[in-house]
Amino acid sequence: MTDIGKVRLRVPSTIKAGDVVQVRSLIIHPMERIERDQQGKIVQKNYNYINKVTVTYLGKTIAVFDTTQSVAENPFFSFTFKATDPGQLKVQFLDTTGGKYEGTADIKFS
């Protein structure tokens, strides 16, 4: 899967200072499950899913999401934050195989 880790971020086209802004993000990721047998032992060891999502704004981490295998394939994450200054918003996705994918959006005031 060559497309794994493609990220899209969307923020509103017009933002004013102090606005609470909704961010929408989507990442292409298979989100493979951990499969266990009747005794609870892991059968499929090649599982690969996103287990951490970090949001950075103006160089500071403003939110961390711990996610589990029960999130859908090609997951969509949406959250809000308060836009105080113009600058870069970065969303980083980490998966269980060490993959690190990120998307950025420029927060500009109009």
Added chain:
Amino acid sequence: MSGRAIARRTLAWAALALLGAGCAGATPDAPDYRGIPPWASRAIPEARGEFRVAPDGKRTAVRYAGWTTRDFERFPTYAYGDQRPDPAVQRVTMPAGVVGDAQKGRALFMNRSKGPCYACHLVPGDDVWPAGSAGPDQSMIGDRKLSDQYLYQVVWDARALFPNTVMPPWGTAGVFSSQEIVDLVAYLQTLKGPVPPEKDPNRNPFTRAKPAGFGDNLDPTNNPALVLADDADAVWAARGPSGKACGDCHEGGVARAMRGVATRYPKFVKTYGRVMSIEDFLTMHAPETTGLEMRSESNDNINMSVLIKRASNGMPVRVDLESPEARAALARGKATFHRKVGERNHACADCHTPDAAAGKFLSGRLLADVRTGLTRHFPTWRTDRAEIWDMRKRFQWCMTPLGMNMLAADSIEYAELELYLTSFDNGKPLNVPGIRH
């Protein structure tokens, strides 16, 4: 006579008149299968409808990963070279002295590897999920005092009683054995009213809410197809073995160079002497110009088709329906649409015209109405497969589970069927890529 009845009668006469004209051969609207060029598929191996033959002669179909590999050779397909008639109607007598087991009959009614019957017919029971409404509600059929022989014949081959039925001939096709149909009849006879009150309105397909859709299909954070298909930007810019890239001839960027192009496809392409969709055309055009392969159903082909079609988003579809070639192709496409094929003896029209099952539920799936135009959002994101599908793969998917060997994705038959379907999209805006279940 009411106004509506008069209108219907007038229509019937008009249809009769048309039929007469068709018989006389005076109109080009009767399907004519002469002069269709042979076509060597340029699809990826799993999309060609080919077979692998084992040393013992057993044929397995080569299809996409996870699809059935069963060979349905016994049953007619949409191939123009395959004009086998529908299987003959079988009139049968229920074997005397055989006792049906209603419990086994119910299990057969629910068996997903057979019908399943509940995909079309509602019966009581919380486990009947998701029940469909494509056929009549059978919750109280036992109250109708129908004879066992009558029900046996309807399940075996309903065409003996209703020539225009959409019910598959289960016995004739060999899906259910004689004993199994006797069990089914025994079960049907137990279905008597009153029906227990419905706890969940969504269980009943006649009261179920219609699906609401999946939101804005042009929002890249909502439609993964937009994210995946942007690989095509690199393909557009890539120089092929010939040293040329798409942009060298199609100047000004994709959005400008390709604006409006997709609204005219599928169309008859003189160079190749056949009707082609954008996807078909790319399989020939890319190797001939840039030298890059763009096989039907490959990622490059589908992504590029999305890219080209997006340049026409919002513009009305304008396929040619008037030229002699287009009219001949349309007539063949329409004949395909109405032709019964496969183990189930189904035609496209059985599910997708309002006279039959369009607008009703097949299990949990709402059957689309061909008149609303079903092609202008293709290639489309399929939420349940997590893949982008073009119209051809949709055709292949539609008929393979119904017991028909699929054709090559870039076959002329599919292109002309797509042209017929697209004729209902004419004048409506393109909106690619869509999102569907």
